[in-house]
Amino acid sequence: MAAAPGAFVVPPGSLVRLATTRQLSRDTDLLHAALHSRRLVLFKALLARVGHEHLPRGARAAFDRDWRLLARAETPAPDVARRLLDYPAVGGWVVDALNAPGPESLAAALHPLGGIAVGTALRTGVSLDTVLPTADGRLVLPGTGVHDARTPLVRVRTGRRGTLLTPVGRPARSVLLRPDGRGVGLGVGWDCLAVLPGSTGRLDDLGAGEAAPAADVRPRTDRTAWLTRWRAAVALLQAADPWRAAEVTRLVRSVVPMVPAGEGASSGTLRAAPWAVQTALPDTARRFAEVLVHELAHSKLAVLADLVALHRADGAAVHRVAWRKDPRPLGGVLQGTYAHLALADLWSRVAERPGAAPAARRTARARREEYRAQVADALPVLLDSHQLTEYGVRFTVSMKRHLTSLGSGPNSPYALSDSLSGDGDVR
Incomplete structure (x- = not known):
């Protein structure tokens, strides 16, 4: 080797x-x-x-x-x-x-x-x-x-x-x-x-790669549904945000079907297995598109975090965030903030795309504002923690700047709050 x-x-x-x-x-x-x-x-x-x-x-x-x-x-x-x-x-x-x-x-x-x-x-x-x-x-x-x-x-x-x-x-x-x-x-x-249509990724629905695969694992009977919904999700991204569609089709290596977890998480990314999207079958193409963007952001940050230390937190789950009921460790706050920023960015592009119907534009703006507000609430948790490294501060301040830019297009009626207008301190 x-x-x-x-x-x-x-x-x-x-x-x-x-x-x-x-x-x-x-x-x-x-x-x-x-x-x-x-x-x-x-x-x-x-x-x-x-x-x-x-x-x-x-x-x-x-x-x-x-x-x-x-x-x-x-x-x-x-x-x-x-x-x-x-x-x-x-x-x-x-x-x-x-x-x-x-x-x-x-x-x-x-x-x-x-x-x-x-x-x-x-x-x-x-x-x-x-x-x-x-x-x-x-x-x-x-x-x-x-x-x-x-x-x-x-x-x-x-x-x-x-x-x-x-x-x-x-x-x-x-x-x-x-x-x-x-x-x-x-x-x-x-x-x-x-093969996931339009990409080199795979629908990994056979238990391939498991350390101890179960004897009763068989091809899923709903494979057609998965591939059809993937194709529809990518088509939505291509129509609304071609760059994001290209990122998904180039970077996602596998989609791994999960059994729905009730009220628990219905998708996830393992730090040891970046570029894989583990998810229950989303009920709509729009939801699938969101899952792909969200989990791909987790993969990118997981690989980056292996390159540079972004924080010095000890892993204690003590921070509250808008998207979870339970306390989160600082690393989890950073991951969630980044993934939700990717979704805010996606919906901002959808809202500002030329030719969008008024109803579609209103829906996209509402989704953007929902994710934007969640990121805005989490950014002070990160910046006030005093546990970010120099790299972590620069990364978080850059997220803050990007959030500030969302919704500032000529078609947007939304103004960001004063709490997000500053650049923050870059050490």
Whole structure:
């Protein structure tokens, strides 16, 4: 595995642009490079932990085999392999493995590495010939799909035509995979992840990438509904805010269906798996568009926070915000403020777009003002906390400035309050 790049520097201009939620391509490139560097560091940390842990002999041998497979698969085309190594589910897996308590839990958590190696080889065209164990009869290739082999072992042979998966003892369930993850030939028991229309992201609805996938996970019967609603949400963004639509289709790597949580959160983003949107199926295209913008903001800030320290808070949940009933830690306030600023920005663009019908413009302005007020209430919590670093202050003041600019277009009847008119102190 290639060495991780050196330390990254966040230019002042990039920090300001990211704070507005509308960065340039070079700022996004910086986030991608930083994420990949961190992912490599986590893999190296996992290698070090395995080297020091007293694992069962079989588990250590399996890890050594899978690590060699991954190294071989990555070597000829590291840039191609990088896209899979940076896939959200891979990040979630490696963090879970690092956090596994004790040798037995770690041994179980290491199982998906073989599937990651095979998925990498599928993309880079490396030839492999090995036998991998399944989990409950399933071989998971993160970011690609799931082979329901229904056997404990699967032989994996890769070549120029693709990757042949042959369940040991059940050759009738063999499948030949093309580099794009599509199955050809018999194809029995293979389910690939669906492409999100208009993007390179995936609807990750097969449990692909889970450390211990359940045996009863099957393709969701409502996949068509998910893809239809995604397409409609992107179409709404393209009509109202083309830049934001392009950001969503370029940066979202996966949408992971969640079971609705009643009154709890219906969407979320894991810091270990940025660029993945976990959500219950939104009931409208407009709501889906909001979820995508909201969760993508969380991903951007999560990657940025791994680049630079934005605050020194201890994680105590002591701050009140308008969008939650329970107290929040300062880091949560910062994340929520940023995500709600992205939504205020979205609805401001919708409200000011040329040709909007009066009723649509009024609805958009009302939504903008709702989010704007929530951000306005939270900004003093951040700035008065005395727990922001220099980077954090600059970032928060830049958010404040951007909030001040929203609703100031020629079609807007709204004037921002005096409490938001100042620039604040930048240390």
